[in-house]
Amino acid sequence: MKLWRKPLDSDEKKPPQGRVHILIERCKGCGFCITYCPKDVLESSPDFNRRGYHPPVVVHPERCVNCGLCTIICAEFAIWTTPVEEPQPQPQT
Amino acid sequence: MITEQETHPLDDLLRVDRIPHIWCPTCGLGIVLNSFLTAVRESGIPREDIVVVSGIGCTGRAAGYVNLDSFHTTHGRALPFATGLKLGNPRLKVVVISGDGDLVAIGGNHLIHTARRNMDMTVVCVNNFNYAMTGGQFGPTTPKGARLTTAPYGSYEHPFNIPFLVDSCGATYVARWTVLHIRQLTESIKEALVHPGFSFIEVISPCPTVYGRRNQLGSGLDIVKYYRDNSIVRNDIDTRECEIEYQGKIIVGRFVQKRKPTYLETMNEYLRQSVGEGFVPYQGPMDDGD
Numbered sequence: 001m002k003l004w005r006k007p008l009d010s011d012e013k014k015p016p017q018g019r020v021h022i023l024i025e026r027c028k029g030c031g032f033c034i035t036y037c038p039k040d041v042l043e044s045s046p047d048f049n050r051r052g053y054h055p056p057v058v059v060h061p062e063r064c065v066n067c068g069l070c071t072i073i074c075a076e077f078a079i080w081t082t083p084v085e086e087p088q089p090q091p092q093t
Numbered sequence: 094m095i096t097e098q099e100t101h102p103l104d105d106l107l108r109v110d111r112i113p114h115i116w117c118p119t120c121g122l123g124i125v126l127n128s129f130l131t132a133v134r135e136s137g138i139p140r141e142d143i144v145v146v147s148g149i150g151c152t153g154r155a156a157g158y159v160n161l162d163s164f165h166t167t168h169g170r171a172l173p174f175a176t177g178l179k180l181g182n183p184r185l186k187v188v189v190i191s192g193d194g195d196l197v198a199i200g201g202n203h204l205i206h207t208a209r210r211n212m213d214m215t216v217v218c219v220n221n222f223n224y225a226m227t228g229g230q231f232g233p234t235t236p237k238g239a240r241l242t243t244a245p246y247g248s249y250e251h252p253f254n255i256p257f258l259v260d261s262c263g264a265t266y267v268a269r270w271t272v273l274h275i276r277q278l279t280e281s282i283k284e285a286l287v288h289p290g291f292s293f294i295e296v297i298s299p300c301p302t303v304y305g306r307r308n309q310l311g312s313g314l315d316i317v318k319y320y321r322d323n324s325i326v327r328n329d330i331d332t333r334e335c336e337i338e339y340q341g342k343i344i345v346g347r348f349v350q351k352r353k354p355t356y357l358e359t360m361n362e363y364l365r366q367s368v369g370e371g372f373v374p375y376q377g378p379m380d381d382g383d
């Protein structure tokens with residue numbers, strides 16, 4: 001996110017971070033969580049679950065701000081997040 | 094190796110043995126259920142005080158998925174059933190979750206009278222503009238021009254504007270959201286749960302399998318993208334102004350929120366005056382410690 005001005009407390013205050021949990025076998029691959037995640041944390045997996053749907057995969061774990069939108073928009077109760085205190089390590093390349 | 098047993102935070106409010114539910118992929122009904130259970134959780138209302146009643150239809154399955162006291166009643170009869178529950182035990186928070194066909198077509202007569210009495214309950218009416226479970230007949234909410242199995246050239250009837258209908262009958266809380274307005278919907282359900290009187294929330298929800306397919310609207314994801322581009326939030330408006338036209342703008346918001354004596358308040362006050370000070374208002378069985 002590009003800030004048009006730097007918040008005065010940005011040194012002490014960090015955006016909240018979340019960890020994403022997915023119950024792959026519950027997912028019906030609707031894509032709501034992927035489409036509406038404001039931080040583009042998720043992508044559709046190329047793999048199928050047992051019922052033939054493509055569940056989401058977490059592609060940018062470090063971007064999740066624990067906003068909870070994916071949790072509440074999932075029709076299948078398949079995805080939710082929990083807060084993390086420490087910033088997550090950047091994914092290894 | 095010990096693996097962490099993962100459970101969704103709403104699992105204890107769900108009959109998880111019945112999950113996956115029958116609703117189609119990208120149908121909005123699961124989102125409504127998620128929103129309702131989130132509202133229940135955040136409201137802090139003890140779960141033993143909440144009862145969910147549904148009629149028949151895809152939406153009517155909701156009662157079967159909640160791990161709360163719940164009743165799946167006959168088609169169109171969710172509201173009189175819920176009225177009986179409320180009068181039998183006034184302490185209960187009675188919530189009706191049902192479809193537009195169930196509540197406004199076959200159950201329409203009950204709807205106008207429950208609103209007229211300002212019966213203290215919350216109604217979540219999921220409007221997918223058709224009778225989905227029975228294969229997509231058109232009904233009293235089908236917008237003019239929409240095609241369905243019994244309207245192959247498009248419906249030419251005048252549809253109900255449901256918020257105006259219940260407002261004019263006496264509902265004291267009226268809101269409309271789409272399933273994409275998920276946070277507003279959850280807040281509205283929370284408000285409705287503590288509102289004294291008849292609270293009514295219409296939720297516009299995609300039915301990709303029947304309504305969407307007949308009208309070539311794409312998947313539920315395509316339909317909610319349409320909602321996002323075409324919804325206008327207007328709180329406190331005159332409910333005559335929120336008619337829905339086929340693929341037109343959708344006016345959403347909290348339209349009505351007012352206080353008026355509920356059915357039981359009116360009854361108790363009337364009887365206290367006509368019977369005299371000896372009148373003992375009925376408190377319900379739970380208050381005796383039963």
Ligand SMILES: Cc1ncc(C[n+]2csc(CCOP(=O)(O)OP(=O)(O)O)c2C)c(N)n1
Pocket residue numbers: 149150151152153168191192193194195196221223224225226227
């Ligand atoms: C007395 C009676 N008449 C007709 C039916 C058939 N029926 C089952 S569901 C339904 C319509 C449900 O429509 P709606 O309430 O809009 O729910 P949806 O399936 O769209 O969620 C009908 C007519 C029935 N079960 N009982």
Ligand code: SF4
Pocket residue numbers: 018020036037038039040041042063064065066067068069070071081
């Ligand atoms: S909590 Fe918010 S930011 Fe994190 S994955 Fe879900 S929708 Fe995206």
Ligand code: SF4
Pocket residue numbers: 026027028029030031032033034055056073074075076077078079
């Ligand atoms: S919202 Fe739920 S069902 Fe839909 S893709 Fe995401 S995890 Fe799967």
Ligand code: SF4
Pocket residue numbers: 115116117119120121122151152221225226299300301302303304
């Ligand atoms: S038929 Fe329509 S309303 Fe019923 S579950 Fe499928 S998409 Fe949802």
